Amino acid sequence: MIADRSAIVATGLGVRRGGRWLLRPSDLGVTGGVAGLAGQPGTGKTTLLATFATLRRPTTGALEILGHDTGNSAGLRAIRARIGYLPARFAWAPQMTAGEFVAYAAYYKGMRSGAARAALHRADLTDAAGTQLAHLPPEVRLRAGLAATCVHEPDIVLLDEPLSRLAAGRPGDDTAAADLVPLIRSLAPVVLVTGTAPAALDVWCDRVFTLTRGRLSDAPGAATPPFGSPLPPRRSLRRSLAGPFARAARFAGTGV
Amino acid sequence: MSELGRALRQDARRAALIIAVPLLAVTGCLAGWPSLVPGVGYWDNSVVALLDATRVMAPLAAGLAAWAGVRERRLDFLHDLTARSPATAALLDLLLLAVAALTAYALVALALAAETLSRQDAGAPAPLGLLPGAAALVLHVVAGYLTGRVVPRAPTPLAVAAVALPWALLRPAGTGLWSLLPPAAYDRVDLFSTLRPAVLAAQTLWSLGLTAALVLGYTAWLDRRRALVAPLALALAASAAAAVGLAGARPVQPAPAALICRDWPLTVCVHPALRAALPAVTASATPLAARLTGTPAAFTRVEQGPVRRPAGVRAGVAVVHLDDDLSPGHGERAARQIIAGLVSHYPCPSARTAQYRALVDSWLLGTAAPALDDPATARRFGAWPEETRRAWLRGHYTSYERCALGARTFRHTPHDAA
Numbered sequence: 001m002i003a004d005r006s007a008i009v010a011t012g013l014g015v016r017r018g019g020r021w022l023l024r025p026s027d028l029g030v031t032g033g034v035a036g037l038a039g040q041p042g043t044g045k046t047t048l049l050a051t052f053a054t055l056r057r058p059t060t061g062a063l064e065i066l067g068h069d070t071g072n073s074a075g076l077r078a079i080r081a082r083i084g085y086l087p088a089r090f091a092w093a094p095q096m097t098a099g100e101f102v103a104y105a106a107y108y109k110g111m112r113s114g115a116a117r118a119a120l121h122r123a124d125l126t127d128a129a130g131t132q133l134a135h136l137p138p139e140v141r142l143r144a145g146l147a148a149t150c151v152h153e154p155d156i157v158l159l160d161e162p163l164s165r166l167a168a169g170r171p172g173d174d175t176a177a178a179d180l181v182p183l184i185r186s187l188a189p190v191v192l193v194t195g196t197a198p199a200a201l202d203v204w205c206d207r208v209f210t211l212t213r214g215r216l217s218d219a220p221g222a223a224t225p226p227f228g229s230p231l232p233p234r235r236s237l238r239r240s241l242a243g244p245f246a247r248a249a250r251f252a253g254t255g256v
Numbered sequence: 257m258s259e260l261g262r263a264l265r266q267d268a269r270r271a272a273l274i275i276a277v278p279l280l281a282v283t284g285c286l287a288g289w290p291s292l293v294p295g296v297g298y299w300d301n302s303v304v305a306l307l308d309a310t311r312v313m314a315p316l317a318a319g320l321a322a323w324a325g326v327r328e329r330r331l332d333f334l335h336d337l338t339a340r341s342p343a344t345a346a347l348l349d350l351l352l353l354a355v356a357a358l359t360a361y362a363l364v365a366l367a368l369a370a371e372t373l374s375r376q377d378a379g380a381p382a383p384l385g386l387l388p389g390a391a392a393l394v395l396h397v398v399a400g401y402l403t404g405r406v407v408p409r410a411p412t413p414l415a416v417a418a419v420a421l422p423w424a425l426l427r428p429a430g431t432g433l434w435s436l437l438p439p440a441a442y443d444r445v446d447l448f449s450t451l452r453p454a455v456l457a458a459q460t461l462w463s464l465g466l467t468a469a470l471v472l473g474y475t476a477w478l479d480r481r482r483a484l485v486a487p488l489a490l491a492l493a494a495s496a497a498a499a500v501g502l503a504g505a506r507p508v509q510p511a512p513a514a515l516i517c518r519d520w521p522l523t524v525c526v527h528p529a530l531r532a533a534l535p536a537v538t539a540s541a542t543p544l545a546a547r548l549t550g551t552p553a554a555f556t557r558v559e560q561g562p563v564r565r566p567a568g569v570r571a572g573v574a575v576v577h578l579d580d581d582l583s584p585g586h587g588e589r590a591a592r593q594i595i596a597g598l599v600s601h602y603p604c605p606s607a608r609t610a611q612y613r614a615l616v617d618s619w620l621l622g623t624a625a626p627a628l629d630d631p632a633t634a635r636r637f638g639a640w641p642e643e644t645r646r647a648w649l650r651g652h653y654t655s656y657e658r659c660a661l662g663a664r665t666f667r668h669t670p671h672d673a674a
């Protein structure tokens with residue numbers, strides 16, 4: 001059964017927005033590892049990710065995350081305590097320091113200030129903790145976002161185009177992005193990231209899917225999942241992203 | 257500092273409360289100050305001034321709260337994915353915004369109270385008068401903020417203010433539900449009236465009920481909690497009951513006051529807050545009383561009355577109205593009110609008869625005689641000694657009252673007739 005092994009189980013899940021299907025009703029299972037979801041701008045990656053983050057309700061179908069039904073309040077609260085979500089252009093207050101930002105997130109995640117300090121340490125932000133976010137370079141600001149998102153050590157992390165701000169062609173962007181990949185991979189047992197180009201995700205994701213015209217499919221030339229085979233389809237589409245649901249090593253230390 | 261304290265501090269910095277509080281306070285003072293017309297510092301009018309301030313502060317507070325709501329929506333990725341209730345962030349924001357609005361409101365109330373205390377005050381400070389404005393302000397903050405959360409678009413704050421402004425400013429003062437729903441406009445309260453406590457209480461309850469309903473409804477929607485439906489229904493019922501209480505209600509009621517009097521040479525009584533008017537009213541009313549002696553309009557007592565009691569003479573008592581700013585000439589204006597009250601039922605049929613009445617009026621008031629089309633009559637009347645004029649008036653009072661005076665009326669003095 002998908003529910004036995006999958007962190008995210010969707011049954012007949014359909015997401016519709018603006019009069020068109022972003023995801024046609026499908027069955028879907030996401031297990032462990034790092035999965036990439038690629039698609040051109042406007043195909044609905046962000047909306048789909050927000051749906052997995054429980055910030056949007058699906059148009060149709062049922063969505064079960066970490067064994068809890070998103071359709072009831074008790075399940076929703078249990079899920080939200082165990083997932084982290086970082087939008088592509090995540091908001092922050094300019095006058096907040098990185099440390100304040102992570103501590104602020106810790107309050108809402110129900111964590112003590114010690115957890116915030118630990119998250120800053122894991123993200124190698126101890127030295128930058130007292131600097132205002134507005135004064136930090138993009139890759140360090142992203143680290144702060146990741147630390148805030150994962151201050152409660154979630155089981156699932158959903159990142160919307162995390163490296164997009166490091167793709168502006170500035171000197172050092174490539175190096176910074178490469179430094180961030182190990183950190184992202186270690187955030188949680190299940191990491192789901194989005195990106196525009198399948199090839200860019202394919203380099204560092206265990207498996208990459210593309211979203212085109214409301215349908216999910218394996219990206220051409222995608223790597224074979226290292227953690228087992230996809231589960232067989234149950235209805236129109238069933239996908240298993242990566243293998244055993246085991247907690248990954250957290251926040252491999254990386255330099256800023 | 258506690259975890260909650262740190263979070264609140266961050267929220268307060270983001271919500272720019274350090275700007276919002278002085279902005280609201282200054283706006284409130286500017287809006288409320290004109291309602292404090294010169295004159296007696298009547299506490300009920302200070303409440304009216306505070307409510308007038310609220311009518312401007314509330315739409316502004318709603319717009320600011322909507323702006324905060326729109327901005328906070330961007331942090332939903334932190335606020336909503338929480339082990340706490342997803343309504344926690346919204347409730348903390350509402351707490352901060354409400355405290356900021358109430359702080360500004362308190363500053364305005366203090367400024368108005370200080371101004372009232374700096375003058376001859378009347379009535380008594382009523383704590384209940386503070387509540388309708390405060391509750392209306394909080395209601396606007398909550399409604400504005402939640403609108404910003406639900407419709408997180410850039411124009412939302414302006415749209416909220418654009419809806420709240422006409423609601424607060426364009427409804428006229430008066431009776432009935434439409435006029436009394438907060439923030440309501442009030443007319444100035446005269447010294448012999450007071451704001452009706454039941455109306456103030458109903459306005460407060462209406463605002464608090466709606467505020468509670470909005471907060472509970474939003475929390476129930478976010479939390480998907482059915483347990484909140486019952487208190488939500490209770491809040492709506494309380495608000496509806498308050499609205500029923502406001503329908504047809506009158507915002508003010510009579511407030512009898514023990515007058516303060518001067519007994520010589522004439523008994524003149526005024527509201528204690530206007531005791532400074534006693535010398536001027538006495539000086540103007542005494543010769544008038546002497547000249548009307550022996551006529552049906554004779555009076556031996558002058559009383560300041562409420563606006564609802566017409567000026568004039570009844571049963572030997574002359575009723576006058578006084579402006580509470582006691583501007584120069586208030587004594588003479590009181591005497592004119594007495595005379596106007598005597599003849600108000602009988603308008604003059606022609607300009608000529610009006611001139612004859614004006615001739616008598618000028619004598620009664622001790623002012624210069626007006627120019628008449630009939631100068632001979634004016635000269636004749638002006639030549640009579642005081643006692644002759646008084647005797648003439650006693651004989652022709654009915655003609656004077658009914659504006660039936662003519663040249664022939666002035667040809668014969670009472671002495672001639674005798």
